[in-house]
Amino acid sequence: MSGIRPPLRIVALAVCSLFVLSGCASGSTEGTHSGYADREGPTVIGTDGSAESRVVAALYGELLTAAGEEVKTAGAPYASAIDTAQAVVDGKISIAPAYESTLLRAMPGAQTMPGNMEATLSMALPPGIVALPAAAAQRGIVLAVTGATAERHKLHSLADLAKAGSHLTLGGSASGDPDAPSASALKKAYGVTLTTAGTSKTADVLVLRGTDPAIARDGLVVLTDPKAAIPPEHVFPLISAPAVDLPGRNALARVNTLLTTAQLAALTSSVNAGEAPGKAARTWLRSKGLLR
Known part of the structure; x- marks a missing residue:
């Protein structure tokens, strides 16, 4: 800049x-x-x-x-x-x-x-x-949700997660990656409270690599990151x-x-x-x- x-x-x-x-x-x-x-x-x-x-x-x-x-x-x-x-x-x-x-x-x-x-x-x-x-x-980290979850809570970006309340869980195959955001980091950036679910494949908000085939295969909705909380x-x-x-x-x-x-x-x-x-x-x- x-x-x-x-x-x-x-x-x-x-x-x-x-x-x-x-x-x-x-x-x-x-x-x-x-x-x-x-x-x-x-x-x-x-x-x-x-x-x-x-x-x-x-x-x-x-x-x-x-x-x-x-x-x-x-x-x-x-x-x-x-x-x-x-x-x-x-x-x-x-x-x-x-x-x-x-x-x-x-x-x-x-x-x-x-x-x-x-x-x-x-x-x-x-x-x-x-x-x-x-x-x-x-191939960076993305946060994604199922189409049903996105529709139910009107989710398009990470900022929208705050509207869904505090009952959503955060987990997925890339949750242990060095670039994966923690629940506390997401709370600081977006004011959202998520419960950590480790590597669970059934978490509400999935932490994945952007090239994970599950995104296309399962029709997942990748949430945008307007505050760039996740490094590129x-x-x-x-x-x-x-x-x-x-x-x-x-x-x-x-x-x-x-x-x-x-x-x-x-x-x-x-x-x-x-x-x-x-x-x-x-x-x-x-x-x-x-x-x-």
Whole structure:
């Protein structure tokens, strides 16, 4: 946001903080991401073991290949999105799917600029590592209710929960996630009183990942979050800047406005069901006119 300038000390701390991987620890960023940044070779895409990461990486790979870049996939998946991000910073791979809040949690002292996540990431990442613009899709935490519950209590947003009284329960498969809001946090933000029900699948208000197939399968109503009480988790390409040229970046940008959370959930479900990530990615890209 214009007019917001965090103290220089905080900025310096944020820049030094990504997994203690930036070169500030040794007084220089040289060598921090010297792998693919400093040598010729294919653009190497890394993933974690999840179906979601693998299909997003396949989307990136197809787009980069169509843009004329030589692309290969890292030999083995990484353990988590944090590990793939670290591999980009270390120069072991050129690009990986990353997620906003997950990445920022790994940067102690990083300062969030309200309403400007792109600037927040840019400020916190080490030199030479770039967070390209995020897609519309996110795997972040959402709160959802059944259609019947939404109709009965006239629920559209989290703010509406206060009208339903204090008898609703809060639970679900993602209730233990680091980004999941607690009942007390929701009370502070929206003045609603909910009873915690842990991981119960029958809670009135379900805490889920935005790409959970249950949302579409069960016709759940996702409640909007007008006060941004739940941090965003949009997917974006994290790159080693010299490893992805301008045509490649422009190709990746084409997916941003078209890949929605619902479509990412459908792609993930297809891969979980056994479809090859590359095939799922090509089919979707062709359906959107992004690939011949």
